[in-house]
Amino acid sequence: MxxxxxxxxxxxxxxxxxxxxxxxxxxxxxxxxxxxxxxxxxxxxxxxxxxxxxxxxxxxxxxxxxxxxxxxxxxxxxxxxxxxxxxxxxxxxxxxxxxxxxxxxxxxxxxxxxxxxxxxxxxxxxxxxxxxxxxxxxxxxxxxxxxxxxxxxxxxxxxxxxxxxxxxxxxxxxxxxxxxxxxxxxxxxxxxxxxxxxxxxxxxxxxxxxxxxxxxxxxxxxxxTPATADVARFIADATVLSGTVRHGRVECTDLDYSWSLSAVRAVDSVVEGDSVDIAITPDTISIGPAHHPDYTFAEITSVLYQVSSYSVTAKTPAGMSFRTSMDYSKPEIGETIGLAFENPFVYRAG
Missing domain, CATH: 3.40.50.300 (P-loop containing nucleotide triphosphate hydrolases)
Structure with missing residues (x-):
């Protein structure tokens, strides 16, 4: 040994x-x-x-x-x-x-x-x-x-x-x-x-x-608990976005989206005014109606069958891609869906 x-x-x-x-x-x-x-x-x-x-x-x-x-x-x-x-x-x-x-x-x-x-x-x-x-x-x-x-x-x-x-x-x-x-x-x-x-x-x-x-x-x-945004991206297929901590919330500058500090997994200690990296992993994304006000509009760009579900990539009009899964009937490329983002990882930027 x-x-x-x-x-x-x-x-x-x-x-x-x-x-x-x-x-x-x-x-x-x-x-x-x-x-x-x-x-x-x-x-x-x-x-x-x-x-x-x-x-x-x-x-x-x-x-x-x-x-x-x-x-x-x-x-x-x-x-x-x-x-x-x-x-x-x-x-x-x-x-x-x-x-x-x-x-x-x-x-x-x-x-x-x-x-x-x-x-x-x-x-x-x-x-x-x-x-x-x-x-x-x-x-x-x-x-x-x-x-x-x-x-x-x-x-x-x-x-x-x-x-x-x-x-x-x-x-x-x-x-x-x-x-x-x-x-x-x-x-x-x-x-x-x-x-x-x-x-x-x-x-x-x-x-x-x-x-x-x-x-x-x-x-x-x-x-x-991936230690950095890069680890989250490499290990868990996370989409990493930029954000800022304001008024007790994490505001995403790349999306019209924000979370209270209690609703994110802050890997680093973050305080008011901090610039942050937000890592959104596939397991934290919910799918809903494409035009619902509580969801972000996206279009499916790829579909892969994975035994018990379909792995899909969906792109927003602003060009950001997210990986998630769907476990019902096969989705189609070009189909529009709504995305909701819950409990992302948050890291102090830089």
């Missing part, structure tokens, strides 16, 4: 830009942590810094209580699985999986027994003599996973490891991965661009943007 500690870690590139800036985080032993954020937010840079492929400009990386900041990747006792499974086509499955053990000079009998064990763990019992060309994409990814854990790593690092797989195979392997990491007691850090995947498998989620941590929280807390 190993923890991961990053202390004031920054990575500055040659052009002066920061891939990571003042990162502080603890990953607990046996915890499954997902790194998410927009493209270029620093997810992969952070993972590669933990792995040792990127040297921090400042700060330190500790694994299992040991300072690994300047230790070579191969000496960090880490297993890593990438988006492209990268199994060697000329080797059998068993030789692919056993390669890390053979490389460090372990005896053939020991390698064979450990390879058999991990192949059984990843659902490939009896596949040892087969060549990768005879396997499906999901099976080859299982081979890569088996190779990553065969040498009893202290930490498992996953870099978009499931994104190349098709559903429902991806969902099945996702479930197996969570069960495997729990069973083997692995501390796991998983980079993914898939928000739903992060929500479904992680104990905690790290939201990154511009090389900085925006929030670290369990999935339910992240949805319940």
């Amino acid at each position: 190993s923890s991961i500690k990053l202390r004031d870690v920054s990575v500055q590139f040659r052009d002066g830009t920061f891939g990571l800036e003042s990162i502080d985080i603890d990953v607990n032993p046996e915890e499954f942590v997902a790194l998410i954020g927009p493209s270029g937010s620093g997810k992969t840079t952070m993972l590669r810094t933990i792995a040792g492929f990127v040297q921090p400009t400042s700060g330190s990386v500790h694994i299992g209580g040991n300072d690994m900041t300047h230790v070579l990747p191969e000496n960090r006792r880490m297993g890593m699985v990438f988006q492209q499974h990268a199994v060697w086509p000329h080797m059998t499955v068993a030789k692919n999986v056993g390669y890390p053990l053979a490389r460090r000079g372990e005896k053939k009998a020991s390698i064979s027994s450990r390879v058999d064990r991990v192949l059984a763990l990843v659902g490939l019992d009896g596949f040892g003599s087969r060549k990768p060309a005879s396997l499906s994409g999901g099976q080859r990814q299982r081979v890569a996973l088996a190779r990553a854990i065969v040498a009893d790593p202290a930490v498992l690092l996953l870099d978009e490891a499931l994104s190349a797989l098709d559903e429902p195979l991806r969902d099945a392997l996702r479930r197996e991965l969570v069960a495997l990491t729990r069973r083997e007691g692995l501390t796991t850090v998983h980079v993914t661009h898939d928000r739903a995947e992060a929500m479904s498998i992680a104990d905690r989620i790290v939201v990154l943007d511009n090389g900085q941590i925006q929030q670290v929280a369990p999935p339910a807390e992240l949805l319940k």
